[in-house]
Each structure stands twice: as structure tokens, then as C-alpha cells.
Amino acid sequence: GNSVTQMEGPVTLSEEAFLTINCTYTATGYPSLFWYVQYPGEGLQLLLKATKADDKGSNKGFEATYRKETTSFHLEKGSVQVSDSAVYFCALSGQSGGYQKVTFGTGTKLQVIP
Amino acid sequence: ETGVTQTPRHLVMGMTNKKSLKCEQHLGHNAMYWYKQSAKKPLELMFVYNFKEQTENNSVPSRFSPECPNSSHLFLHLHTLQPEDSALYLCASSHLRQGYSNQPQHFGDGTRLSIL
Numbered sequence: 001g002n003s004v005t006q007m008e009g010p011v012t013l014s015e016e017a018f019l020t021i022n023c024t025y026t027a028t029g030y031p032s033l034f035w036y037v038q039y040p041g042e043g044l045q046l047l048l049k050a051t052k053a054d055d056k057g058s059n060k061g062f063e064a065t066y067r068k069e070t071t072s073f074h075l076e077k078g079s080v081q082v083s084d085s086a087v088y089f090c091a092l093s094g095q096s097g098g099y100q101k102v103t104f105g106t107g108t109k110l111q112v113i114p
Numbered sequence: 115e116t117g118v119t120q121t122p123r124h125l126v127m128g129m130t131n132k133k134s135l136k137c138e139q140h141l142g143h144n145a146m147y148w149y150k151q152s153a154k155k156p157l158e159l160m161f162v163y164n165f166k167e168q169t170e171n172n173s174v175p176s177r178f179s180p181e182c183p184n185s186s187h188l189f190l191h192l193h194t195l196q197p198e199d200s201a202l203y204l205c206a207s208s209h210l211r212q213g214y215s216n217q218p219q220h221f222g223d224g225t226r227l228s229i230l
Binding site for chain 2: 032034036041042043044045046049051089093100102104105106107
């Protein structure tokens with residue numbers, strides 16, 4: 001079956017540091033890939049997505065590129081802010097029984113300190 | 115405004131109580147989901163409804179009973195819960211098209227459930 005593996009946290013960075021959160025996946029077919037973010041006390045929000053190989057998703061300074069050859073979808077941001085402190089989930093969406101099935105990673109907590 | 119509204123936001127109940135969680139989506143989606151989020155555990159998919167029909171039940175104990183009266187509303191009826199059921203319960207919705215997998219799920223802010 002499908003699976004998503006993302007780096008364990010927590011990740012602690014100073015403000016303006018470069019961020020990478022690794023995500024690799026196992027899937028059959030041609031899944032779509034997503035990053036979600038969860039701020040304290042809230043649900044998950046879609047951060048960005050990519051639907052085919054070599055697509056780059058981007059939003060709010062975050063980027064991730066769908067790499068089929070390495071089955072990866074690493075999240076990057078060039079300069080993090082304190083407000084980026086949250087839990088980040090990598091997810092893939094594939095077909096199961098003709099319909100969409102989403103598999104989430106375990107989440108990586110990011111803490112940005114001033 | 116996420117488009118998916120969950121009530122209540124917080125719920126404290128005893129093990130013998132009966133309560134219900136409510137989810138409503140205003141996005142015109144045709145699929146709705148219940149997830150359980152516990153500390154230090156992966157997000158667990160509990161139930162899926164496509165077009166108001168339950169299509170997935172991931173071995174969830176019968177003390178959790180879902181109801182989907184229409185494509186905009188989803189309930190989770192709770193009875194005789196255990197302390198290990200304390201968690202954040204998240205509702206989500208999405209637009210499903212057969213053969214397509216590129217639609218994201220939209221989440222509510224969850225109900226924080228505590229079992230005494």
C-alpha cells in the first residue's frame with residue numbers, strides 16, 4: 001500500500017534560517033502530493049500541492065518539487081519566521097477502488113526562535 | 115474561515131455519557147471524513163463518506179457511530195467512551211471525481227475531546 005515517511009521532529013531553527021523538511025513516499029500509479037500545516041489549536045490547512053512529476057508547488061515562501069526518480073517531496077523555505085512555527089504534514093493522494101485515498105505522514109513540528 | 119465548521123470545539127464527558135460531534139461544510143464537496151489525532155501518533159482515518167454513503171470504516175470501535183444525513187453534514191455519535199479515546203477529532207471534506215486524486219482535503223479546526 002501507499003506510505004509517507006517524513007523526518008522526525010522537532011526541528012528548531014533561528015529566525016531567517018533555511019528550512020528543509022524531508023518527505024519520501026511509496027505509491028503505485030501517479031499520486032498527487034501535498035504539504036499541510038497545522039497551527040496550534042487549529043485543523044490542517046493545505047500549504048501547497050503538486051500533481052505530477054517535476055511540478056513545483058509553492059505558497060507563502062514555501063516550495064516543494066515532486067521528484068519521481070527519488071520518490072521525494074521535500075519542503076523548503078529560504079528564511080523562516082516565528083509565525084511559521086507549526087506542525088507540517090506531508091501527504092499523498094492516490095486511487096483506491098476508483099476513488100481518492102489520502103495517506104498522511106506523521107508530522108514534523110517546527111519551532112522558530114527569535 | 116475554513117469552509118468546514120466543527121462543533122463543539124471542546125467537549126468533556128464521562129465514560130457513560132452520550133454526545134455527538136457535528137461537522138458542516140460549505141464548499142459544495144461530495145465526500146466527508148472523520149480523523150482522530152492523538153499526541154505522538156499519526157493521523158488516523160476513521161470513516162469516509164462518498165455521496166452520503168459510508169465507504170470506509172477503519173476498524174473503528176462501535177462506540178463511535180457516524181451519520182451523514184446529506185453531503186454537507188457529518189456527525190460522530192459517541193457513547194461509552196474510554197479514556198484512550200481522548201484526542202482531537204478532525205472533520206474534512208473534499209471533492210471526489212472517479213479516477214482523479216488531485217483534490218486536497220479541507221479540514222475543520224477539530225473538537226478536543228476529553229474523557230474523564
